[in-house]
Amino acid sequence: MADIAERYNIPRQHFWLHGPRSRRPVEYDADAGMWNVYGYPELQEILGDPATFSSDTMRLVPKDLIPGGDEFSMAGFITQIDPPEHGKLRKLVSHAFTRKVVADLEPRIAALTHELLDAARDRGTLELVTDLAYPLPVIVIAELLGVPSGDRALFKQWADALFQRDTKISLAKPAEQQNVDLQATLKPWKEMSAYLAGHAAERRRQPRADLLTKLVEAEVDGERLPDDQVVNFAIILLLAGHITTTMLLGNTVLCLDAFPEQQDKVRADRASIPAVIEESLRLFTPFAALGRATTRDVELGGVTIPADHMVMAWLGAANRDPRQFPDPEVFDPGRDPNPHLGFGRGIHFCLGAPLARLEGRVALNILLDRVNPLRTDPGDPVEFMPTPTMTGVRRLPLI
Numbered sequence: 360m361a362d363i364a365e366r367y368n369i370p371r372q373h374f375w376l377h378g379p380r381s382r383r384p385v386e387y388d389a390d391a392g393m394w395n396v397y398g399y400p401e402l403q404e405i406l407g408d409p410a411t412f413s414s415d416t417m418r419l420v421p422k423d424l425i426p427g428g429d430e431f432s433m434a435g436f437i438t439q440i441d442p443p444e445h446g447k448l449r450k451l452v453s454h455a456f457t458r459k460v461v462a463d464l465e466p467r468i469a470a471l472t473h474e475l476l477d478a479a480r481d482r483g484t485l486e487l488v489t490d491l492a493y494p495l496p497v498i499v500i501a502e503l504l505g506v507p508s509g510d511r512a513l514f515k516q517w518a519d520a521l522f523q524r525d526t527k528i529s530l531a532k533p534a535e536q537q538n539v540d541l542q543a544t545l546k547p548w549k550e551m552s553a554y555l556a557g558h559a560a561e562r563r564r565q566p567r568a569d570l571l572t573k574l575v576e577a578e579v580d581g582e583r584l585p586d587d588q589v590v591n592f593a594i595i596l597l598l599a600g601h602i603t604t605t606m607l608l609g610n611t612v613l614c615l616d617a618f619p620e621q622q623d624k625v626r627a628d629r630a631s632i633p634a635v636i637e638e639s640l641r642l643f644t645p646f647a648a649l650g651r652a653t654t655r656d657v658e659l660g661g662v663t664i665p666a667d668h669m670v671m672a673w674l675g676a677a678n679r680d681p682r683q684f685p686d687p688e689v690f691d692p693g694r695d696p697n698p699h700l701g702f703g704r705g706i707h708f709c710l711g712a713p714l715a716r717l718e719g720r721v722a723l724n725i726l727l728d729r730v731n732p733l734r735t736d737p738g739d740p741v742e743f744m745p746t747p748t749m750t751g752v753r754r755l756p757l758i
């Protein structure tokens with residue numbers, strides 16, 4: 360197999376995709392003022408110990424590096440909240456993602472996939488991201504939340520402004536010495552908040568059968584969620600609900616292009632589709648790194664990380680740790696078990712995992728029926744997202 364990172368011209372900042380290299384499991388990055396953790400067992404320790412590795416990382420970020428400084432509210436941002444508040448908030452939305460709620464979406468996901476592929480067929484070209492991998496999850500999450508899916512050009516604009524950046528923030532340098540454009544983040548953030556606040560206010564007046572209504576009506580300890588918490592939760596669902604799944608769909612097709620023998624196998628045995636999706640999540644982990652803040656001095660991988668330090672837990676690297684996954688660079692859906700960390704682990708384990716898996720499974724099955732072979736266009740290169748913590752294609756033209 361030709362080296363996959365070279366073959367698709369994957370930017371160097373996605374370093375863990377650039378073939379095997381010996382790497383210490385825990386390293387301090389003095390330039391960024393953060394610790395990088397790459398090892399699988401070390402990540403298990405981090406994700407299993409929220410008391411030591413807190414999700415409230417914003418307290419370590421200097422105010423002048425936070426878009427909007429004090430006016431920026433993280434209230435209700437479930438990924439940033441520690442126990443015991445985390446458990447309460449999580450319980451509140453968990454019922455929206457039960458097995459049954461998700462399973463009921465299957466016919467709608469299949470119908471949408473066909474509709475989107477019909478439109479591409481009528482145009483005569485297929486660029487997987489624009490034609491399917493982006494619109495499918497965004498329409499599904501918009502319909503679940505209860506916001507108009509016709510506004511998706513807006514959502515894309517916001518998501519691109521927030522995530523399509525390759526600038527690296529350092530906690531070790533003052534903001535003025537860094538090339539960070541806080542306005543570029545603040546503007547889409549404010550627009551998105553105002554948009555969702557408007558829809559939430561409407562649901563308070565006129566409830567509907569949607570997730571936004573459930574959020575405005577939900578109670579924690581007998582009290583309704585305050586407006587800023589509802590809005591921030593809705594932002595997470597809208598963003599987390601589609602960007603990552605877009606990456607999952609694109610990356611899976613890329614894996615089947617790079618490993619054609621696996622494409623033949625899954626065509627012949629559709630029962631292996633779930634395993635293909637899991638292996639894609641391992642090899643091309645969409646959400647490649649999670650931030651945590653140490654609450655005490657802690658020994659990890661043979662070094663001591665002091666209290667109040669930022670730790671980047673690189674899921675993408677741990678998922679290629681040869682101590683856990685033999686031949687980690689090989690796309691092998693036959694790995695059984697495949698305990699990848701693509702959806703995280705522990706109390707913050709992805710709430711949307713059943714939905715993402717369903718979308719992946721349904722869309723891949725239909726793609727295999729309708730597009731044979733699934734092959735990238737050698738004359739029209741694949742493009743990757745620039746952001747180091749997001750692993751995904753943003754353009755995937757197929758022949």
Ligand code: HEM
Nearest residue numbers: 437438599600603604607645646702703707709710711715
């Ligand atoms: C949490 C990945 C799809 C909603 C997470 C976490 C990861 C992740 C790694 C853990 C964050 C942490 O520990 O700090 C992914 C991937 C997806 C995906 C790779 C697609 C392939 C979705 C979807 C939704 C969603 C479709 C919603 C509809 C959430 C939420 C959390 C979360 C609400 C926070 C859970 C908590 O803090 O308790 N996701 N996600 N995700 N995800 Fe996903």
